[in-house]
Amino acid sequence: MRTVRAPATSANLGSGFDVFGLALETPADVIRVERASETSITVTGVGSTYIPEDPGKNTVGAVAEALDAPARIHIDKGVRPASGLGSSAASAAGAAVALNALYDLGRSREELVAAAAEGEALVSGEAHADNVAPSLLGGFTIITDDGVTQVDTDLSLVACLPEIVVSTRDARGVIPDTASLTDVASTVGNAATLAVGMTRDDPELVGQGMDDPVVTPARAALIDGYDAVRTSALEAGATGVTVSGAGPALLAVCREGRQGAVAGAMIDAFDDAGVESRAYQTNVGDGAVLYD
Numbered sequence: 476m477r478t479v480r481a482p483a484t485s486a487n488l489g490s491g492f493d494v495f496g497l498a499l500e501t502p503a504d505v506i507r508v509e510r511a512s513e514t515s516i517t518v519t520g521v522g523s524t525y526i527p528e529d530p531g532k533n534t535v536g537a538v539a540e541a542l543d544a545p546a547r548i549h550i551d552k553g554v555r556p557a558s559g560l561g562s563s564a565a566s567a568a569g570a571a572v573a574l575n576a577l578y579d580l581g582r583s584r585e586e587l588v589a590a591a592a593e594g595e596a597l598v599s600g601e602a603h604a605d606n607v608a609p610s611l612l613g614g615f616t617i618i619t620d621d622g623v624t625q626v627d628t629d630l631s632l633v634a635c636l637p638e639i640v641v642s643t644r645d646a647r648g649v650i651p652d653t654a655s656l657t658d659v660a661s662t663v664g665n666a667a668t669l670a671v672g673m674t675r676d677d678p679e680l681v682g683q684g685m686d687d688p689v690v691t692p693a694r695a696a697l698i699d700g701y702d703a704v705r706t707s708a709l710e711a712g713a714t715g716v717t718v719s720g721a722g723p724a725l726l727a728v729c730r731e732g733r734q735g736a737v738a739g740a741m742i743d744a745f746d747d748a749g750v751e752s753r754a755y756q757t758n759v760g761d762g763a764v765l766y767d
């Protein structure tokens with residue numbers, strides 16, 4: 476038997492759609508696997524009633540198939556599904572690490588990214604790897620056609636999750652098909668600024684680089700209260716605020732000592748918009764941990 480804790484993640488960070496990802500210290504899924512001739516899945520924890528146990532519909536089933544590693548798999552969900560916090564990816568990344576150990580497959584964490592991304596293809600229609608990569612590797616990750624680049628970084632964060640459900644599949648449907656050259660140039664500048672900020676543990680540069688004129692405005696329309704919550708967080712000491720992944724969670728990068736104020740401001744602003752929410756005061760975290 477093998478047990479793995481795999482963290483929530485925040486993808487895109489505004490300017491890095493389908494490219495940037497960040498591992499969060501909390502929340503996390505815990506995955507337990509045992510050898511079996513056929514894959515079977517049980518699920519407990521946050522939002523488990525909405526998660527299919529059919530291996531053909533659960534991200535961990537796709538990972539077991541991709542690795543040719545059938546197993547009895549138990550998922551204890553800490554990351555709410557359809558949250559924008561990489562819920563489906565946390566399970567997939569955890570299963571990839573656990574099955575790799577269970578069957579002594581000898582794959583590196585980088586090699587497991589593609590197998591874990593098969594789970595994302597199952598639920599959202601595309602094998603985007605910007606959540607599974609940070610859940611496997613920790614820190615800040617950049618996905619390109621050539622693979623993954625990872626850097627460790629240290630930032631204090633608030634991930635505020637409203638009681639709204641937005642599926643990644645739906646949120647991909649509202650993105651414009653094209654972007655102007657002006658918007659592309661602005662996005663490239665912001666993304667480069669953000670990446671430099673990550674290497675310097677600099678919340679000001681990271682926050683400055685989170686703006687994105689194309690994908691985020693389209694998705695913000697799916698989140699009641701988005702503009703007010705973002706403004707409140709910035710006034711309370713966030714350097715940047717954007718939609719986390721496909722939403723509905725919002726990610727705020729915080730100045731030193733401002734995490735509590737930012738979390739409170741975001742919850743209050745959602746409340747004013749008639750939306751209940753909870754805020755994770757967290758930091759950039761490590762990748763999945765194998766326990767036994």
Ligand SMILES: Nc1ncnc2c1ncn2[C@@H]1O[C@H](COP(=O)(O)OP(=O)(O)OP(=O)(O)O)[C@@H](O)[C@H]1O
Pocket residue numbers: 484486525526527532533534535550555556557558559560561562563564566567598599606641642643644719720721722
């Ligand atoms: N192991 C799993 N954990 C969570 N959701 C799963 C899992 N397997 C299948 N699903 C399905 O995937 C969907 C949730 O995935 P989705 O990508 O929409 O949300 P998310 O992972 O929280 O978001 P994001 O990728 O934007 O951070 C739900 O329909 C859920 O039933």
Ligand SMILES: N[C@@H](CCO)C(=O)O
Pocket residue numbers: 486487492493494599603605606643646647720721
């Ligand atoms: N990059 C993906 C992350 C969500 O899974 C998206 O924004 O659709």
